[in-house]
Structures are given as structure tokens and as C-alpha cells.
Amino acid sequence: MAPLGPRDTSQGRHESPEERADRRWNELLQEVRVIQTGVQILFAFLLTVVFTPRFATLEPTDKVIYVVTVLLGAATTGALIGTVTFHRLVTGHRLKPETVMWASRLALLGIILLLATVASALLLILRIALHNSAVPWIVTGLVAWFVICWFVLPASVLRHYSSKD
Template structure:
């Protein structure tokens, strides 16, 4: 903490380096989950049961795979950003841009999980119960991934940034 208790003693470049390293640690967790889920989703089309899916189930599968591809792409984007911008003295801009795309990737990952869950529950249970369970799980994601962090930000909006 600085002497006034409101921040760190770091230069803008040190701050950008710290934020970049923190972002990479966060991305490693989300990236792994997205890639594993996407890999499993890709294999589904090659199973014998795929041909017996209803039109709704096939369409839901396609939506799920596309969401998984978008999530994976967004969560891998920091690698491309870094490769294209490294050494150009744009670290603060790099961190800000990749932070936004990673946030999008996390939202897409939540939608992928929700869509995959709905597909699985629809196949296992059918009917409105599958929709209800998927909705409850998505609400749980929304609570922990979006609402609570947003409330924390609002409660502490008078504090300086990280």
C-alpha cells in the first residue's frame, strides 16, 4: 500500500506487468475448462446416438458447439494480442483489451455450459424439468460470476483501481 493507503507504489509499466500476469493466471483456469468442454462437444457428432437426435436437440447441439468455439477463441485471444503487440510499448492497452475479451470469453463459457447442460438434461429427462434445472444453474452462474462481483464494485466504487 502507498502511504495514503489507497494503492500500490508501482510505475504504470509495473502495474501493467502485474495486471498482465494476474490476467494470464485467470485465463489459464477458464481456458482449460473451455477447451476440455469444446473437445467433448466436438466428439458428440461422431457417436451413434447423434443420428437419433430430434431437430431441436441437433439445433441446440449446434448452438452449444458454436458457443464453445467462440468461448475458446475469446479465451485464447490474449496469446494473439500479446504476440502481435509485444515489444511495442502498449502493455497497458494490451491488458485493457485482453481483459475485455476474456470477460466476453467467460460469459460465452457460461452460456456454453448452460446450453450443454440443457442438451444433456433434455436427453436425460425431457420436458420442462430440464429447462428449469438449466435455468437454475445459469442463475447460479449469474449470481457468482456477475451479480456478486458487480455488487462488490458498487459497494466499493469510491476506491481507486487495481
């Protein structure tokens, strides 16, 4: 088994730009499949909330948070599905590297929107469940945790290991 840690990547992969674009597209598609499932479940749940008897009893602030959460969920869904529709609409025009670049940007936007959706949903749910002034602090702590896991840690690893090349 190879040791964990920096690897000699000076040789890199022996692939053409087209092969690299194909590989990166397949990797992106797998990533979007994973995240899209969670987004679909969250969005479906959010869409049903308005039809429950309890919704009518929510405070106006909670209804506003709910609407914002649903809109963020819709925007998240749009960005993540946009990765696939982007590919579908430009496929066959010999733009695979450009397609991968733009679809990757849409996926990253979808992840950022997902962070906002989850934060908003947590705020709504915890406000209703706890009726506590600590809720914004709890949500802020969880958002910070997501930012660390989703962005800071990968950026740190990238900076650490790419500086060794």
C-alpha cells in the same frame, strides 16, 4: 492476521504504470489459464459427441442445440485464446496498458460466451437425460446461479468496498 473487511488502500501500490500493466497482465494470464482448461475439456467433449452412434437418433431440435453449443464453444475458445494472441501480436510496441485493457475485454467476452456454452450444453444434456418440461426451468436456475457467482457477487463487493474509499 489482519481483520477481514475494508482495508485502508489510500497508500495503494507503489508501482509505475508499466509495473502495474505487467502485474495486471500476469494476473489476467493466470485467470485465462484456469478457465481455458475447463473450456478445452468441454469443447473437446462437444466435438466427440457427433461421432457417437446416439447422435444419429437425436431429435432435430437437439441437433440444432448441439450445433449452437459447438459454435458457442468455438467462440469461447477463440475469445480466450485471443487474449494471448493479442499480446503476442502487439508485444514490443510499448502498448502494454492498452494490451491489458483489450485482453481483459476479450477474457470477459470469453466468460460471457462460456456462460452461454454451458447453458446450451446443460439444455442439451438435460433434454436428452430427463425428457421433462422442467428442463428449461432447471437450466434457467443454473444460469441465474452462474450469473450471481460470476457477475452479481463481484459487482456487489466492488460497489460496497469502493464506495468506502
